[in-house]
Amino acid sequence: MRSMRRKLCAAFVPALVSGMAFFGVPAMAQSVVKMGCVLPLTGGSAAVGNQTRAGVLAAVDIVNKNGGIKGLGGARLEAVFGDSQSKADVGVTETERLIQRENVAVLCGAFNSAVTFPSTEVAERNKTPWVAVGAVKDEITERNFKYTFRINNKAIYDAREQLDAIALLAKESGKNVKRLALFYEGGDWGRSHAANIRKLVAERGFEIVLDEPAPPNQVDFTSQLLKIRSSRPDALILALYTPDQLLFTRQLAEQRLDLPFGVHSAGGGTEDPSFYKVIDPKSVAYYFVQEDWQVDMLDVNKDPVLHDIDKRTRDMLGYGMSAYVAQGVSAVYVIADALERAKSADRQKLRDALAATDITSGPALFTGYQRIKFDENGQNTFAHGVISENLGGKRQTVWPLENRASGTTPVWPVPAWSQRK
Known part of the structure; x- marks a missing residue:
C-alpha cells in the first residue's frame, strides 16, 4: 500500500506543478542557469585557463548583480568549471560530466584546440550548445556542427x-x-x-x-x-x-x-x-x-564595466585584463544575450538563439571586435x-x-x- 501511495504521489506532484497556472497559481520561475566551462586550470596552460576563469567569474557576478537574466525572471547565472589539464581525454570526460551530472544548459571553453576539438563532438552528440573560447583550429567550425559557436579567430x-x-x-x-x-x-x-x-x-x-x-x-x-x-x-x-x-x-x-x-x-x-x-x-x-584583443584597449575604451573587470582581475590574479580574460567575459555576455532572447534554458532553444546572435555593442565586444554574428558553421566572421x-x-x-x-x-x-x- 505504501508503494502504491508513493507511485500515486510521484505521478500527481509533477502534474500539480505543471497545472498550477491553470488554477491561477504561477509556476516557479527558473532561479539558476548553469553554464559549464571546460578550461585548463592545472597543467601547462593553467595560467591561461585561470585568466579565462577570472573573466568568466567577473562577468557572471556583474550580470547577476545587474538583475540576472531578465527574460527568465531574473535567473542567476552559475559557472560550473571542469579542469581539462590541457589533456584531450580529460577534457572529454569533464564535458560529459558537466552535461550528464551537472545538467548545464550550455558549455564554453576549452582554450586548447586539441581539447576543444573532441570535446565539442561530445557536446554535439548531446545536443548541448558550446561557445568556443580561445581555440583556433580551423576544423572546429568546419564540421557542419549545429551546436558549436566560436567568437574568436580561427587559425x-x-x-x-x-x-x-x-x-x-x-x-x-x-x-x-x-x-x-x-x-x-x-x-x-x-x-x-x-x-x-x-x-x-x-x-x-x-x-x-x-x-x-x-x-x-x-x-x-x-x-x-x-x-x-x-x-x-x-x-x-x-x-x-x-x-x-x-x-x-x-x-x-x-x-x-x-x-x-x-x-x-x-x-x-x-x-x-x-x-x-x-x-x-x-x-x-x-x-x-x-x-586576440587590442592590448591597449584600456587606454582607448573608458567603459566603467571594462575597468571594473580589470580591477577584479587584478584582485584575483595579481595582474589585469588580457586576451584570455576578455574572451571569458565575451563568452558570458554572448550566452547571457542568447538566454535573454530565448527566454529559456532549454538547450535547443538556446542553440537557436545563439545561431541568431548579432551583437554590436556592450561587454561582449571587450575583445576589440566591432560585431559578433555567427555564420552557418558557427564562426564569428567579424572576429579579428x-x-x-x-x-x-x-x-x-x-x-x-x-x-x-x-x-x-x-x-x-x-x-x-x-x-x-
Missing part, C-alpha cells in the same frame, strides 16, 4: 593577420621581408597555424627557409636555435604556449640571435601576462605579437586580432592602421642585439 585569420602586418610594415618602410622561418608547438594549434602560413605565403612571394615543430616536453632549445640561425631568415614566426615560449625567449636572448625583421608570435605565451611577469623586458623588446610591437617595454598596436594610436611609430627593421641598450 587562418591569425596567419593572415601576421602576414598582412608584415606587408604593411614593409610597405611603410620600403624594406621587404623575403625569408621566413616557422617554429611552432607540435599540437593541433601549432601545426594548424604553420599549415595556414604555408598556404598563404605562396601567393605573397615569401620563402620558408625553416619549418619545424617543437618536440614535446622540451627542456633545451639550443639545437633548434642553431637551425634557425643557420637558415638565415629575415623574420621568425612562432606559435608556442607559455612554458615553451618562456624557455625559447630566454635562450634566444642568451644566444643574441639577430633576426632583421624580428620575432612574430601568434599569441600563445606572448599574450599571457604571467609570461611578462617573469621574463626580462629586454628579451622581448621589438617582439611582434598577434593579439591586432598586431602589437613591444616598444619601450609596452606592447603597442601597430596593425591594422585604424587601431594604431597616433603617437605609435613601429620600429622596422629591428635593431641588432649589439645596438640595443
Whole structure:
C-alpha cells in the first residue's frame, strides 16, 4: 500500500506543478542557469585557463548583480568549471560530466584546440550548445556542427593577420621581408597555424627557409636555435604556449640571435601576462605579437564595466585584463544575450538563439571586435586580432592602421642585439 501511495504521489506532484497556472497559481520561475566551462586550470596552460576563469567569474557576478537574466525572471547565472589539464581525454570526460551530472544548459571553453576539438563532438552528440573560447583550429567550425559557436579567430585569420602586418610594415618602410622561418608547438594549434602560413605565403612571394615543430616536453632549445640561425631568415614566426615560449625567449636572448625583421608570435605565451611577469623586458623588446584583443584597449575604451573587470582581475590574479580574460567575459555576455532572447534554458532553444546572435555593442565586444554574428558553421566572421610591437617595454598596436594610436611609430627593421641598450 505504501508503494502504491508513493507511485500515486510521484505521478500527481509533477502534474500539480505543471497545472498550477491553470488554477491561477504561477509556476516557479527558473532561479539558476548553469553554464559549464571546460578550461585548463592545472597543467601547462593553467595560467591561461585561470585568466579565462577570472573573466568568466567577473562577468557572471556583474550580470547577476545587474538583475540576472531578465527574460527568465531574473535567473542567476552559475559557472560550473571542469579542469581539462590541457589533456584531450580529460577534457572529454569533464564535458560529459558537466552535461550528464551537472545538467548545464550550455558549455564554453576549452582554450586548447586539441581539447576543444573532441570535446565539442561530445557536446554535439548531446545536443548541448558550446561557445568556443580561445581555440583556433580551423576544423572546429568546419564540421557542419549545429551546436558549436566560436567568437574568436580561427587559425587562418591569425596567419593572415601576421602576414598582412608584415606587408604593411614593409610597405611603410620600403624594406621587404623575403625569408621566413616557422617554429611552432607540435599540437593541433601549432601545426594548424604553420599549415595556414604555408598556404598563404605562396601567393605573397615569401620563402620558408625553416619549418619545424617543437618536440614535446622540451627542456633545451639550443639545437633548434642553431637551425634557425643557420637558415638565415629575415623574420621568425612562432606559435608556442607559455612554458615553451618562456624557455625559447630566454635562450634566444642568451644566444643574441639577430633576426632583421624580428620575432612574430601568434599569441600563445606572448599574450599571457604571467609570461611578462617573469621574463626580462629586454628579451622581448621589438617582439611582434598577434593579439586576440587590442592590448591597449584600456587606454582607448573608458567603459566603467571594462575597468571594473580589470580591477577584479587584478584582485584575483595579481595582474589585469588580457586576451584570455576578455574572451571569458565575451563568452558570458554572448550566452547571457542568447538566454535573454530565448527566454529559456532549454538547450535547443538556446542553440537557436545563439545561431541568431548579432551583437554590436556592450561587454561582449571587450575583445576589440566591432560585431559578433555567427555564420552557418558557427564562426564569428567579424572576429579579428591586432598586431602589437613591444616598444619601450609596452606592447603597442601597430596593425591594422585604424587601431594604431597616433603617437605609435613601429620600429622596422629591428635593431641588432649589439645596438640595443
